[in-house]
Every structure is written in structure tokens, then in C-alpha cells.
Amino acid sequence: KAGVTQTPRYLIKTRGQQVTLSCSPISGHRSVSWYQQTPGQGLQFLFEYFSETQRNKGNFPGRFSGRQFSNSRSEMNVSTLELGDSALYLCASSFGTASGNTIYFGEGSWLTVV
């Protein structure tokens, strides 16, 4: 079956702009979570959605937001981009019904802010 799909794979934005990243989870998965990966900070949890509701949020500023649609697809948005937002943004999905579900990651979206 198809894995977690993220689009776009690569993008370049200018400081101050905003960006929207998209994630299509594995069919049947209702939980979608987002992570930021940078060389300095490693992989950090952004937020997680289950059935269109944000269940948990990491320690990121309000410029980072997300949403989930009724078909479980998710988007994350970063407004007023800063140079430090350059990172690999990873989406992961799972059934989300309980702890211990297997969680699958997409290949990520590479964001460069110039």
C-alpha cells in the first residue's frame, strides 16, 4: 500500500513569506504528526492531529500551525518565515487509536529560507 506522501519535496522561500506543506497519510490512518529536523536541534515534535483535532503540541512558536481534514490529510503552515526555519519537515501517520501503534514517516519536505 502507498506510504506517507509529502508535498512539495523541496522548496525555497524568502524571509517573511509563509509556506504550506501537505501530507497524505497511509490509507486508514487517522493520526498525523509533524516533526522538524535540523542539524543543530535534531528531530523535534511539532504537533499531532487525530480526527481533525489537535491532540498534542510541541514547543514551537505560534507561527507554526497545522490542520487536518476529514479525509485525514494534513497541512502545516509556517508564517513569517525566518532563516532558522530552514529544515526538513517530516510527517508521520498511524492509526492513532492507542499508544504503541506503528508510526510511519514520509520522506519529508526540504524547506530552505533565504
Place this chain on the structure above:
Amino acid sequence: DAKTTQPNSMESNEEEPVHLPCNHSTISGTDYIHWYRQLPSQGPEYVIHGLTSNVNNRMASLAIAEDRKSSTLILHRATLRDAAVYYCIRESNQGGKLIFGQGTELSVKP
């Protein structure tokens, strides 16, 4: 959220077993332990996960200490394709949140 602790790097010879250790001394009773590996420019790949008992799958085995303060990922016969960064991760019971540590970079020598 306390992160897990792993060695920064390890080396192995091809065809030999590899034991990757992880310390999670502050783990709560309901947090699962997950292992993922990541190649450069790719998303993390699921390896294995467990709660209390030892677990086996086609990729690896996971040995969890009885007190759950540590665990070991076992690759039974390392291949060159196993070279990657391996992450030992706590899954917080708050909605599937994975708490990553710094990972162990495994290199495999032919």
C-alpha cells in the same frame, strides 16, 4: 519530556551481530520504546517497538530491561545497508508524540 540517551556512534563488521544500547531511565510505565533508523536525506524508517516484553521481527530484535530503564536493539547480522543513524525513542502517551534523542550513527565495515 526526558529524552533517551544513546552512544553517538558505533562500528560493526559486516555479517556480525550489532547491539545498540539505549538508556531511558525516566520512562513512565505506559511509554512505548520505538526504534527507527534514518539514512541521509530520507525520512526515518520504522524498525521495531515494544513496551515490556522482548520483541522480534524480520528486521531486528528488541530487548527491554526488566526495570524498563534501558533497552537494546539487536541486528543479528549487519549488512552494509544497515549503516544509518538509529534512534531510540520514547512514545509519550499523549497522542502518539515521539521524543527523539540524538541517535547512534552505525557504520558497517565490509
